[in-house]
Amino acid sequence: MAKIKIDSNLFDRVKAAAEAGGYSSAEEFVVHIIEQELAKSEGSDTDENVAEKLRGLGYIE
Amino acid sequence: MALAGGVRARRVFAGGKSRAGARKKVIIIGIDGMDPNLSEHMMESGQLPNFAKLRQGGGYSRFGTSIPPQSPVAWANFINGAGPGSHGIFDFIHRNPERQVAPFFSAAETVGGSGYWEMGRHKIQLNFRPFGHKASATLLRRQGVPFWDYLDEAGVDSTFYNLPSNYPPSESKYGHHRCLSGMGTPDMLGTYGTYQHYSEDGPIRTRDEGGGMRSMLFFENERAEGKLRGPVNTFLIEPEPVTVDFVVHRDKGARAAVIEIQNHKILLKEGQWSGWFKVDLEFSMPMLMRNEHISGIVRFYLQEVEPNFRLYVSPINTDPSKAKAKITEPKKFIGEISEKLGLFYTTGFQEDHKALSNKVFTDAEFAFQAGMVLEERLSLLEYSMDNYDDGLLFFYFSSTDLQGHMFWWDSDEKHPVRSAEDAKAYFEHLKGIYRKMDAVVGDIVKRYGADATIIAMSDHGFANFKRQFNLNGWLRENGYVQPASSTSIMADVDWYGTRAYGLGINGLYLNLMGRERDGIVESGQEREEILIELVGKLEALRDSNGRRVIKKVHRTDKTYVGPATALAPDLIIGYSRDYRASWSTCLGDMGEEILLDNESAWSADHCADVSEVPGVVFSNRPIAAEGPALIDMGPTVLEEFGLQVPPSMTGKNIFKG
Numbered sequence: 076m077a078k079i080k081i082d083s084n085l086f087d088r089v090k091a092a093a094e095a096g097g098y099s100s101a102e103e104f105v106v107h108i109i110e111q112e113l114a115k116s117e118g119s120d121t122d123e124n125v126a127e128k129l130r131g132l133g134y135i136e
Numbered sequence: 137m138a139l140a141g142g143v144r145a146r147r148v149f150a151g152g153k154s155r156a157g158a159r160k161k162v163i164i165i166g167i168d169g170m171d172p173n174l175s176e177h178m179m180e181s182g183q184l185p186n187f188a189k190l191r192q193g194g195g196y197s198r199f200g201t202s203i204p205p206q207s208p209v210a211w212a213n214f215i216n217g218a219g220p221g222s223h224g225i226f227d228f229i230h231r232n233p234e235r236q237v238a239p240f241f242s243a244a245e246t247v248g249g250s251g252y253w254e255m256g257r258h259k260i261q262l263n264f265r266p267f268g269h270k271a272s273a274t275l276l277r278r279q280g281v282p283f284w285d286y287l288d289e290a291g292v293d294s295t296f297y298n299l300p301s302n303y304p305p306s307e308s309k310y311g312h313h314r315c316l317s318g319m320g321t322p323d324m325l326g327t328y329g330t331y332q333h334y335s336e337d338g339p340i341r342t343r344d345e346g347g348g349m350r351s352m353l354f355f356e357n358e359r360a361e362g363k364l365r366g367p368v369n370t371f372l373i374e375p376e377p378v379t380v381d382f383v384v385h386r387d388k389g390a391r392a393a394v395i396e397i398q399n400h401k402i403l404l405k406e407g408q409w410s411g412w413f414k415v416d417l418e419f420s421m422p423m424l425m426r427n428e429h430i431s432g433i434v435r436f437y438l439q440e441v442e443p444n445f446r447l448y449v450s451p452i453n454t455d456p457s458k459a460k461a462k463i464t465e466p467k468k469f470i471g472e473i474s475e476k477l478g479l480f481y482t483t484g485f486q487e488d489h490k491a492l493s494n495k496v497f498t499d500a501e502f503a504f505q506a507g508m509v510l511e512e513r514l515s516l517l518e519y520s521m522d523n524y525d526d527g528l529l530f531f532y533f534s535s536t537d538l539q540g541h542m543f544w545w546d547s548d549e550k551h552p553v554r555s556a557e558d559a560k561a562y563f564e565h566l567k568g569i570y571r572k573m574d575a576v577v578g579d580i581v582k583r584y585g586a587d588a589t590i591i592a593m594s595d596h597g598f599a600n601f602k603r604q605f606n607l608n609g610w611l612r613e614n615g616y617v618q619p620a621s622s623t624s625i626m627a628d629v630d631w632y633g634t635r636a637y638g639l640g641i642n643g644l645y646l647n648l649m650g651r652e653r654d655g656i657v658e659s660g661q662e663r664e665e666i667l668i669e670l671v672g673k674l675e676a677l678r679d680s681n682g683r684r685v686i687k688k689v690h691r692t693d694k695t696y697v698g699p700a701t702a703l704a705p706d707l708i709i710g711y712s713r714d715y716r717a718s719w720s721t722c723l724g725d726m727g728e729e730i731l732l733d734n735e736s737a738w739s740a741d742h743c744a745d746v747s748e749v750p751g752v753v754f755s756n757r758p759i760a761a762e763g764p765a766l767i768d769m770g771p772t773v774l775e776e777f778g779l780q781v782p783p784s785m786t787g788k789n790i791f792k793g
Contacts, residue, residue, distance in 0.1 A: 122238045126626070126723055129239060130346035131328045133489045133541060133738055134206070134228055134641055136719035 160292075161588035162776050163580060164530045164769070166214075167573050168207065168300075169537030169742060170594035172198045172752045174546070174570065183571055186578030187592075187754055194758030197790075199751040200765025201596040203690055204642035204708050205742050207319060207537070208243045210595035210751075210766055211300040216280045217770025217785030221698025224279040225301065227640030229722065230703050236653040237625055237639060237724065243301050243320045246274045255422035259373050272370070274322075276304050279700040281784065283770030284528070288313045292777050293527030297520050298513075300532065300595075303484065305465035315465045316473065318532055321484035322461075324367050324417070324432040324452040329485050333496050334362050334384075335446040347490025353384060353445060360384045360445075364397070366417045366432070366452060378417045384447065391441045404438040409508070411435060412479035414455055431455035433479050439501070448496060454482045476519055480512045487538035493737045499554070499562055502542060510535050510572070517576070521583070528773060533576075535569050536594070544598050544740035552602075552739045577754070585756050589776055594751035595766065601734045601741040604718035605685055606727035607638035607709065613730065614673065625724035632656060635666060636706075639724060641717050641743045643705030644670070644689075667691060670707060679715075679731055687712045687745040697786070710745025717743065753790065760793035 081089075086101070093104035129135055179188040190196060202210040202219065204227065212223040220226050225242050232238040251269035252259035261269035278301055284294045288310045296302070298318030305315040323329050331348040338352035342365070353360040366378035382397035391406040402410050412433045419428040432452040439446040454461050456474035463482055464470040470482070486509040492502040513533060520531055543562040545551050551559035577592045584590060608625060611617045617625070618633035625637045631654035636646050646663060649655035657663055671689045679685055688710040696704055709717065719736065720727040742749040753764055761768065767787035774781050775789045 122235075122626075125238075125240055127344070127346075128327045129229055129241060129723060131330060131490065132228055133347075133485065133493070133538070134741070134743065135722045136346055136493075136736065 159526055160777055161526050161584060162528045162773055163524075163584060163588050163590045164528070164773075165573075165577055165580065165590075165592040166211075166299075166530065166532040167536050167592060167594050167752075168532065168534050169540045169596060169598055170570070170573065170592075170752050171536075171540075171544075171597035172750060173597065174567070175752055178567065178570055183567065184574040186574045186581065190577075190581070190592075190754045190756060193756065195755035197753050197759045197761075197764050199593055199753040200763060200767075201742075201746055201749060201751050202766060203695055203746045204710070205596040205744065205746055205749050206641060207595055208301045211302075211319070212243070212278050213766040214595065214769050215278065215282045215299075215301060216767075217283050217774075217781070217787045218280065218698060218767055219696060219786065220692075220704065221696035221701050222280040222784065222786075224277065224700030224703060226692075226704050226708070227643050229640035229643075230277075231639050231645070233652045233655075233703075236631060237637065239626075239639065239723065241320070242640075243277055244274050244303050245277050246272060246326070248272050254373065255424075257373060258371050258420070258422035260371060260422060260425070274304060276302070276306060278302070278306075280698075281782075282306060283773060283785070284313050285309065286774055286779055286782065287528060287777060290777065290779055292779075293525070294530070295520065295524065295528070296530040296532075297516060298532040298534070299530060300484070304462050308465055312527070313465065314469050316469065317463050317465075317484070319484040319534075321454075321463055321482065323483045324430070324454060325365070326367060327451075329451040329483050329488065329490065331451055331488055331491050331496065332364060332449040333446070333491075334449070336444050345494050347488075348494055348496060350496075353447070355384075355386060355445065358386045358388070360386070362447075364415065364434070364449060364452070366415075367430075369419045371419055371421055371428070378419055380415050380417065384445075386441060386445060388442050393438055393441060393445075393447075395436055395447070402436060404436060406438055406441045409435060409437045409505075414457075414479070415452065417452075430460050431458040433482075437501075437505075448491065450488070451483060456480060456482050473516070473519060477512075477515055480516070481509060485538065486512075486534065489538055489542055489738065492542055495737075499542075499558065499737075503539070503562070503565060506535060506539050510569075514576075521580075528777075533573065536566070536573065539566055539569055540598050541738050541740055545600060546598075546740075547600050547602070549602065552733065552735050553737045554739075581756055588756075590756045591753065591769075591772075592755075593753040593769065596742045596751050597749040598740055598742050599713040599744055599749055601716050601736075601739055602714040603679065603685075604716055604732055604734045605711070606718045606721050606730050606732075607644065608721045608724060609718075609726040609728075610677075610730050611636055611638060612726050616670075617726075623726050627724075636670065637724070638709075638717070638721050640705070641722050642708050642710070644707040644709060646706045648706075667706060674707075674709065683714075684712055685715050685731065686710065687748060690746075710747070711743070713744055713748045715744065716741050755790075757791055759790050761788060761790045762793075764790040 090101045093101045098104040178184045202213045209225050212225040216223045230242040252261050261271050287294045293312050296315040300319030303317040303320040305317045333350045334353045338350045342351040364380040368375045368377050385394045395402040400413050415432050417430045433455045435450045437448040456470045459470045487506040491497040543566040545559040545563050616636040618630045622629045646657045647655050648657050674686050674689050677685045690708040692704045768790050771781040771785050771787045772789045
């Protein structure tokens with residue numbers, strides 16, 4: 076497991092955001108955010124992109 | 137369009153070894169959405185003489201469609217000679233259960249690459265050792281074996297033009313199979329067709345509206361600048377779209393304009409369409425590497441010069457003369473077609489119905505654009521016959537389906553968006569398409585009838601789309617989705633209190649423990665009880681006018697047979713005619729009301745119960761089977777070529793009683 080250091084002010088913001096977003100922990104929130112960013116740069120579609128594309132089907136609006 | 141028989145170029149076979157069924161000819165014309173009620177009515181009133189003749193010879197039947205009757209499912213049934221349990225396609229939209237409702241297009245999925253090497257602003261993927269990066273790829277998700285594999289293996293040629301549910305096209309192992317992929321083939325933006333619209337009253341910031349983009353054009357001294365948005369450059373670490381600049385010079389006096397884009401100068405009068413033009417999309421690459429160039433094609437339509445300048449640009453289609461994406465099998469096939477036919481639509485959905493739904497087009501403009509698509513198809517049909525000797529030829533027409541969705545209105549009731557007079561006129565226009573199909577099939581029977589088995593078939597029929605049902609809203613109202621204040625299964629649902637959800641056009645899923653990431657319903661008794669309860673309640677649902685909303689709810693554990701059911705919904709909702717899932721519920725929104733009128737220009741559909749919207753099958757041979765269906769087509773073709781039907785195919789030969 077790799078470790079990453081972040082500023083404690085930033086970490087406080089992360090904790091607050093995690094709690095507000097209903098995540099079970101700050102770690103879960105951070106991992107989710109990183110996965111989403113990576114998915115974007117890895118060329119696959121984020122769920123929002125996919126949903127947008129699906130709205131282009133005539134059967135969906 | 138003259139299709140009379142004449143001199144045809146013949147392919148020369150080198151080394152003519154005798155092959156099984158080499159001389160046999162089978163021609164299948166796929167007419168998407170051709171409806172039996174309308175066809176029978178038109179045959180009886182003498183409007184479809186060629187189809188009527190086939191019927192007289194015993195070569196007509198209603199044709200069983202798929203559960204549910206959506207094109208990707210239906211054509212996959214046709215391809216596999218078996219149902220969704222064999223091919224794994226249950227709807228246009230599937231989800232990833234391990235990522236709780238993450239949606240994707242059922243027939244083809246783009247999976248992310250992994251790893252890259254950073255160079256300044258760019259990342260590049262090096263697929264050789266020791267890097268082993270993987271580029272992102274789009275994979276065909278249809279499972280099982282397509283029936284043409286058996287033809288291929290036996291040395292029987294087969295060529296498919298615009299086959300749905302086959303993108304990226306599956307490989308030919310023995311070299312006797314060719315395919316131009318149809319429905320499901322994306323445009324250059326990776327979507328199902330995104331038009332770009334520019335107008336003086338457009339939004340300052342480009343606005344996305346499902347299926348298109350709107351932008352503003354600002355004129356100074358009768359000159360305006362615009363940007364065409366291309367695909368995202370994923371070679372950049374922070375991906376941005378590639379753009380192509382263009383300039384518009386307006387001449388109000390002449391009611392015309394000149395569009396300058398790259399090395400083209402296009403003069404258009406108001407109301408005029410341009411031909412196809414190539415656009416070079418340049419992807420910046422890291423230093424030391426040459427920029428990547430991909431060619432797309434577009435066409436322009438100058439809708440209005442004044443008082444409000446409006447310019448429509450078609451979706452950027454893959455350039456068939458220089459296709460980078462693999463839209464044919466073999467890859468070079470598209471180039472061969474283009475050498476003869478030039479440039480043409482290469483996306484899966486070619487008629488721009490979104491432009492009509494979003495009010496960019498009028499009914500007449502849509503009908504005209506759809507007419508151009510049909511003209512291109514007819515040229516391609518001519519090409520297909522010029523390059524056909526024997527074996528199987530499959531050719532697909534989309535017109536009856538996509539024009540059907542916009543123009544079918546089989547009712548005296550108020551049309552969602554059109555006056556009664558216009559509704560009647562445009563339904564007449566659709567009947568004109570049916571008459572055209574009759575002429576096409578008649579011509580093929582004339583040319584080949586003596587030598588070939590000819591089949592014309594559709595994947596489903598049609599019905600008015602009058603009322604829409606918010607399945608997810610109903611589930612929430614009945615306590616299956618929590619909390620009561622939630623608005624979308626994609627956003628604010630509490631999975632730990634939610635037992636079922638709707639996704640796609642006909643699918644209902646249980647939030648099953650062990651399958652869904654946040655599942656709570658236990659397999660066994662709890663699952664069984666909820667399913668029985670849901671089937672009962674949904675089938676009992678009545679509209680305010682007393683009509684049953686849902687004709688039948690199908691349990692997939694009792695309906696689908698085969699190894700490919702992992703992603704199947706638990707229930708398929710079979711709506712009554714006139715009813716369909718609401719626009720909002722398909723991607724998980726709850727909506728406000730449970731039942732409401734459809735108010736879209738997309739006023740007819742076929743995503744109802746399998747029994748409500750069968751298709752048609754015609755042949756120049758008598759159809760002996762009782763109740764033929766889509767799954768029977770593959771076995772029928774194999775037996776026509778003297779081949780055995782493998783046990784994985786559950787269909788039967790339609791020519792045998």
